[in-house]
Amino acid sequence: MNKLFIIVAIVAVLVVLLCIVLYKNTQNTTKDYETLAWNNVLHVNKERLENITSNTNNVVFLLSYSYKIFPKYYYYSKEILTKYCNKHNYTLIEKNHSDTEKDELISPYWLRVKDLLIMTREYPENTLFVYLDLDATINPEFFDISIEKLLEMIDFTSNTTYSMYIGTDPIYVNIDYSNTLNSGVMIIKNNNWSKNFLKKWFDRYINLYWKFNHSTGKWICSYTNNMQCPWAKSAYEQGQLNLMYNENSLDERKHICKLHWTILSNLDMSIKSFIYHFMAHSETQRVFNIKKLMQKIKYE
Secondary structure (H helix, E strand, C coil): CHHHHHHHHHHHHHHHHHHHHHHHHHHHHHHHHHHCCHHHHHHHCCCCHHHCCCCCCCEEEEEEECCCCCCCHHHHHHHHHHHHHHHHCCEEEEEECCCCHHHHHCCHHHHHHHHHHHHHHHCCCCCEEEEECCCEEECHHHCCCCHHHHHHHHHHHHCCCCCEEEEECCCCCCCCCCCCEEEEEEEEECCHHHHHHHHHHHHCCCHHHEEEECCCCEEEEECCCCCECCCCCCCCHHHHHHHHHHHCCCCHHHHEEECCHHHHCECCCCCCCCEEECCCCCHHHHHHHHHHHHCCCCCC
């Protein structure tokens, strides 16, 4: 009886200790997340901003999509990105998969993962890849801040370095997705960890769920019971990204910087951000917002 009591007491103590550790980790994660809000990153680096020198990394911007007819906002966002890339001597690559028959076997949402995985094999170590959805673009107000400088500012603020930097969904967009990683804008360092991560991520693509309708030219996602796949959940690349982050089997929480939404994934132009991502907007709203940003560019 005494032995049983001792065992139960030990188990109870271990459970309490585990709960304390998990709580502290949650608190630290929340604190770190708020620390990486754009205004705070600018504030922390204000006095040293002018003295931060850009490294000599190779920086490659990627636009990966499958469009036969481009949305109108594409032309404005591309002009902004082209101006920014030219300013910092970056490479801008576009991969349009709309006319490639073999890519009809792959959902357009997953093409970014495939393209990034291929590029990690084609470019040298430490190349920085910047992926953006077509409705995301750089805020011209911060054109002088290079990608290398941005990452140095983030690393300095968080007192660590990462392999990937990804924004999160703002809580005001959809509370069900708030504080989840948003794969619409990602910055990736080309190293062994990111190569392994991208391969594992793409391996999670389930072709069975996705069907391309040739008559409509649209993709349909449904499970084997014909139930429609929930948006951005496990059948989508973004859903699998968040599952992998939570599972942490590749030490994702150490290597992925979960950025505050005001850095890479903000859609509210009244709040300053380095990158705006106008998800959940109508095409008319996207055109208006991105055109407005484009008009802020100072042409030399």
